[in-house]
Amino acid sequence: MEVLWEREDAGHEAATARDVSRALAGDRDLAHTTVMTVLDRLAKKGFLERERDGRAWRYHPVASREMYVTELMLGALNETGDRDAALAHFVRSVSRDEIDVIRETLAGLTSKEPPA
Incomplete structure (x- = not known):
């Protein structure tokens, strides 16, 4: 969520799972599939909205x-x-x-x- 809020605060477009993975790369050693799973679960729980962008999904927070x-x-x-x-x-x-x-x-x- 922090990565997505920071991107939104900076005026960037919604993030793909790859964008989030790259942003987290310095903090943790996370598999890209793990990031995709977490983003999908956050979307299903209503914390994120997602929109299709080619083959990828773009995610953005529902609330600040x-x-x-x-x-x-x-x-x-x-x-x-x-x-x-x-x-x-x-x-x-x-x-x-x-x-x-x-x-x-x-x-x-x-x-x-x-x-x-």
Whole structure:
């Protein structure tokens, strides 16, 4: 997913399995067929969309990295029996800079008119 998100952030077209294999070559010794299998499974699970390009498939993420992380965080929050306590603990665990981001985001939300 990271390779695909990075390509998308850089404005590149959707990636083939070969593109992903090349990008991962420096990090790991993975067989090309393994990369193809993982991409296919991610597409079947709805994380990626794919389109035919000649004999190859081109893959791109359905959601941005930020949206994916948001869904993970909401899923974790839904697993707790006490959302308020979990949120309070989370806020106490982040850095001052992150608290500033949270404050700015909340200020932006509260300053907007509610939808009619």
